[in-house]
Amino acid sequence: MGKKSWxxxxxxxxxxxxxxxxxxxxxxxxxxxxxxxxxGKKEVSVSIYDRGQIPKEEGTYADNRWTRWINGxxxxxxxxxxxxxNESQQKYSMLxxxxxxxxLVLEYDTDFLNSLWAxxxxxxxxxxxxxxxxxxxxxxxxxxxxxTLGTKPDGKLYLIGMVTKPEVLGAMVxxxxxxxxxxxEVPQTIDELYAVADAFANQDPDGNGVKDTYGINLSQFxxxxxxxxFQNEMFIVENDQLVRQFDRIKPAYDFKKxxxxxxxxxxxxxSDKNGQKAEQDFASGKLGIYLAYSTVISKNxxxxxxxxxxxxxxxxxxxxxxxxxxxxxFNPALQMTGAVNANAKDPEAVMQYIDFMVTPSTVETFxxxxxxxxxxxxxxxxxxxxxxxxNETQMGYTNDYRMFMxxxxxxxxxxxxxxxxSTDPIDREWIAIAEQMDKLYLDPEHPHPxxxxxxxxxxxxxxxxxxxxxxxxxxxxxxAKSIVSGDAYTVDQGVEDVKKSxxxxxxxxxxxxxxxxxxxxxxxxxxxKELYTMKFE
Amino acid sequence: MKSTSGEKVFYGVNYFILVLAALSxxxxxxxxxxxxxxxxxxxxxxxxxxxxxxFTWTAYSKLIEDTNIVGAFRNSVxxxxxxxxxxxxxxILAAYPLSRKHFYARRFLTLAxxxxxxxxxxxxxxxxxxxxxxxxxxxxxxxxxxxxxxxxLLVLRSFxxxxxxxxxxxxxxxxxxxxxxxxxxxxxxxxxxxxTIALFYGVxxxxxxxxxxIYINDPERFNLSVxxxxxxxxxxxxxxxxxxxxDAFRKLAPESIRSAGIIVMILPMLLxxxxxxxxxxxGMLIGSVKG
Numbered sequence: 001m002g003k004k005s006w007x008x009x010x011x012x013x014x015x016x017x018x019x020x021x022x023x024x025x026x027x028x029x030x031x032x033x034x035x036x037x038x039x040g041k042k043e044v045s046v047s048i049y050d051r052g053q054i055p056k057e058e059g060t061y062a063d064n065r066w067t068r069w070i071n072g073x074x075x076x077x078x079x080x081x082x083x084x085x086n087e088s089q090q091k092y093s094m095l096x097x098x099x100x101x102x103x104l105v106l107e108y109d110t111d112f113l114n115s116l117w118a119x120x121x122x123x124x125x126x127x128x129x130x131x132x133x134x135x136x137x138x139x140x141x142x143x144x145x146x147x148t149l150g151t152k153p154d155g156k157l158y159l160i161g162m163v164t165k166p167e168v169l170g171a172m173v174x175x176x177x178x179x180x181x182x183x184x185e186v187p188q189t190i191d192e193l194y195a196v197a198d199a200f201a202n203q204d205p206d207g208n209g210v211k212d213t214y215g216i217n218l219s220q221f222x223x224x225x226x227x228x229x230f231q232n233e234m235f236i237v238e239n240d241q242l243v244r245q246f247d248r249i250k251p252a253y254d255f256k257k258x259x260x261x262x263x264x265x266x267x268x269x270x271s272d273k274n275g276q277k278a279e280q281d282f283a284s285g286k287l288g289i290y291l292a293y294s295t296v297i298s299k300n301x302x303x304x305x306x307x308x309x310x311x312x313x314x315x316x317x318x319x320x321x322x323x324x325x326x327x328x329x330f331n332p333a334l335q336m337t338g339a340v341n342a343n344a345k346d347p348e349a350v351m352q353y354i355d356f357m358v359t360p361s362t363v364e365t366f367x368x369x370x371x372x373x374x375x376x377x378x379x380x381x382x383x384x385x386x387x388x389x390x391n392e393t394q395m396g397y398t399n400d401y402r403m404f405m406x407x408x409x410x411x412x413x414x415x416x417x418x419x420x421x422s423t424d425p426i427d428r429e430w431i432a433i434a435e436q437m438d439k440l441y442l443d444p445e446h447p448h449p450x451x452x453x454x455x456x457x458x459x460x461x462x463x464x465x466x467x468x469x470x471x472x473x474x475x476x477x478x479x480a481k482s483i484v485s486g487d488a489y490t491v492d493q494g495v496e497d498v499k500k501s502x503x504x505x506x507x508x509x510x511x512x513x514x515x516x517x518x519x520x521x522x523x524x525x526x527x528x529k530e531l532y533t534m535k536f537e
Numbered sequence: 538m539k540s541t542s543g544e545k546v547f548y549g550v551n552y553f554i555l556v557l558a559a560l561s562x563x564x565x566x567x568x569x570x571x572x573x574x575x576x577x578x579x580x581x582x583x584x585x586x587x588x589x590x591x592f593t594w595t596a597y598s599k600l601i602e603d604t605n606i607v608g609a610f611r612n613s614v615x616x617x618x619x620x621x622x623x624x625x626x627x628x629i630l631a632a633y634p635l636s637r638k639h640f641y642a643r644r645f646l647t648l649a650x651x652x653x654x655x656x657x658x659x660x661x662x663x664x665x666x667x668x669x670x671x672x673x674x675x676x677x678x679x680x681x682x683x684x685x686x687x688x689x690l691l692v693l694r695s696f697x698x699x700x701x702x703x704x705x706x707x708x709x710x711x712x713x714x715x716x717x718x719x720x721x722x723x724x725x726x727x728x729x730x731x732x733t734i735a736l737f738y739g740v741x742x743x744x745x746x747x748x749x750x751i752y753i754n755d756p757e758r759f760n761l762s763v764x765x766x767x768x769x770x771x772x773x774x775x776x777x778x779x780x781x782x783x784d785a786f787r788k789l790a791p792e793s794i795r796s797a798g799i800i801v802m803i804l805p806m807l808l809x810x811x812x813x814x815x816x817x818x819x820g821m822l823i824g825s826v827k828g
Contacts, residue, residue, distance in 0.1 A: 050756050052767030055603050060756035082756045084767060094751050097661045098668055280583035303581045 041077040042349035045102040047092075049400040050082035055393050066366070066398055074356040076349045088112075096121050096341075103344035104353065106403045110336050113159060114459040117152050123340040123347060124156035132348050135355040136160065139406055143536055145526050149336055149456055160354060161336040163406040163536060168416075168437045170225055170328030171294040176312040178205035178288050186316050190229060190255065193289075193319045194264075200288030201264040214287050215264035218256060218483075220275030222291035223476075224329075227252050231323040233450040234471060235514055237527075242451055242518035244511045246499055248323060249479065253491045257483045270480055285311055291328075294437055298417055298430055305426050313429075315436040317446065327446045332453050332531040337403045354404070363405045366398050382411065388419075408536055444532035451518070452527050458517055460510075467506045474501050566803070573597070573796035580792050596793035597801075603794075605757070606764060606801060613743060613760040620680045620742040625735055627685050628693055633719050635690075636697035647694075654687045660751070667752060678752035679745060689734045696730040697723060732816035736809075743806060765798040 050061045058064045062080040071077050081102045083091050089112050095101040129137050140147050143163050150159035187193040197215030230252035259265045281287040283303035304311050368375045368383040374391050375383045416434025418427045475498050482494035567587050576591030584590045600606050634640045672678035708718050746762040
């Protein structure tokens with residue numbers, strides 16, 4: 001008897017484990033099947049970034065009040081495929097390889113979309129839009145640049161994009177109270193910038209008798225902003241030619257090296273890769289001139305005001321150098337954000353989805369919410385939120401559904417990320433700074449250097465992309481070494497090495513290609529200045 | 538017994554180095570724990586090192602309210618418990634017959650199994666296989682493809698081989714069959730190695746990240762690694778993509794919440810390890826002496 005009962009028990013145990021795994025394994029697929037086929041609408045699948053930050057009571061990125069709203073009000077049934085934000089490209093590659101990729105692929109990285117195009121995974125949209133679209137077609141007519149930027153070298157349109165208002169991204173702020181205390185002016189030239197930064201670091205602007213302040217930061221993007229002041233971009237337009245320049249590297253790095261050796265910047269700036277140390281320095285009132293994203297400055301501005309209520313901050317223009325006067329990086333009005341899978345089962349239905357999402361009423365719903373639930377309409381036509389906190393919970397995660405929506409049609413009720421009608425004194429102070437930034441940094445007279453915005457460089461083949469990226473990385477790594485090495489490795493040596501490695505890794509071919517491309521496209525492409533002056537109304 | 542001064546110095550240096558090594562593992566965890574219990578402003582100002590400043594539990598309550606961490610925790614537990622259970626069941630069932638000398642074709646089968654260690658298919662073939670088996674989208678894709686790890690199988694097999702055959706003979710004379718022998722004789726004698734291997738499998742399942750990312754599409758079914766990774770990686774991603782994806786920055790979870798996520802993620806393993814440690818050392822050792 002013993003033998004048999006053991007066998008039975010063990011077998012029973014395994015059966016239970018297997019059955020459990022079946023049950024647990026099976027339920028996901030069943031749920032999905034039930035969700036399909038509501039109301040007999042056509043099915044499309046759409047990617048959606050999963051950032052892991054949707055409030056629990058709202059559901060998931062694949063199923064929440066907004067996905068239900070889309071399916072309830074839209075012409076098609078959209079099935080949302082969550083794509084983990086940080087591994088989006090791996091996930092997409094996997095889905096494409098196995099034929100499971102969504103019909104509509106939304107991705108911010110245009111290089112990745114280009115690589116999908118190169119692998120023939122994308123559907124040309126020209127005929128589809130001509131025959132089946134109304135809304136997106138109208139948008140293309142209104143904003144022809146969307147077509148220019150979405151067209152690939154084979155002359156067909158593949159990408160869809162969004163249209164916003166241009167926004168400040170990078171910024172440069174200075175401690176006005178320190179300037180006042182030391183009797184200095186906001187620096188206008190690069191030499192004045194050095195003098196002021198030096199004074200901030202060495203003349204004890206916070207008055208605590210200890211040398212514990214920094215003049216300026218060089219961490220994270222700050223080093224690129226100083227490059228921008230010297231027009232130190234890889235490719236610039238000179239004498240109507242698109243050239244790879246090397247003569248701006250030296251002045252830019254001489255300046256950085258001088259800052260480093262003068263003890264004006266944090267000696268450990270190279271290890272502050274994500275800029276956190278600089279954030280702390282600024283927030284605790286130890287940093288005089290701060291170069292960072294305006295959103296980062298805004299966040300730390302609040303902390304600064306609570307550590308030191310008397311702190312006063314002003315936005316400043318990039319100082320002038322021998323190469324002219326430039327501006328920080330900004331968010332241009334256009335961005336290509338999506339494409340249609342070449343194997344989409346029903347491209348017409350995908351187009352219907354795109355059209356529905358770019359319809360002004362949909363755009364408004366996704367910006368302000370549902371009338372009576374999230375906002376009320378004032379008599380002057382403006383939208384008044386009913387409860388900010390509820391809206392944050394219910395709508396804080398909707399941005400990724402809006403990736404290709406024309407947001408320029410919306411009236412914004414925030415300035416610099418804060419409610420325009422806020423009565424909080426710190427908000428008011430920041431709003432004044434943000435308005436100043438808009439004026440300084442969205443000025444076509446002082447554009448960001450480079451022939452066009454990084455998002456709109458022409459697509460390169462794989463080898464040339466490698467050359468480009470290696471050239472960029474080598475330049476930054478080699479030159480960073482020259483900042484911190486004193487006489488052991490001078491800036492001149494650095495520039496020599498940068499040049500050498502550029503030509504050793506196929507730089508000449510890329511230069512020739514770019515030169516030719518510029519001659520062929522200089523009348524049709526979107527260049528930097530145009531990005532500042534574009535108007536859609 | 539008295540130790541010479543040379544020995545004292547030797548032990549002193551040893552302890553010093555080992556303490557340093559231990560601290561280098563411990564301090565980051567203490568720092569993360571402190572961050573998770575501190576106010577945001579203190580964190581921004583860089584005041585938090587090893588002791589929480591402005592002590593608060595908000596990060597944890599926010600984590601529970603605002604993210605699906607409870608569900609993810611439950612999923613991690615299911616993945617780990619069921620996965621480890623299946624792994625152990627099948628590894629034992631494979632290792633036991635291979636360890637019996639009277640088992641037919643045992644050499645050939647062992648070789649055939651070892652042979653599979655030489656090759657692994659790439660990611661995409663694996664995915665296509667899982668898809669054709671209908672495993673994509675459910676945890677089967679996490680449990681079945683790696684059901685038996687050959688390495689663990691071999692460790693277990695050599696352990697079983699070391700159990701004296703006389704015990705088995707005695708049991709057989711008393712009338713027990715194969716099931717009773719394995720369950721009542723072999724397994725109780727193998728607890729150290731069973732615990733060790735279960736821990737190997739368990740940790741792998743608990744930390745399983747990439748497979749969940751690739752095979753599971755329903756966010757309700759993500760585990761802790763994916764959820765926490767989603768929160769913490771935004772920071773490193775930011776420097777490259779913030780320009781292309783401004784939202785990545787705006788929606789960045791505060792550092793305290795990210796730290797709380799990390800703590801929730803590592804805590805269960807921290808709690809399990811001490812209880813299994815005594816087996817762990819023994820199991821590793823015994824498996825390794827005779828191959």
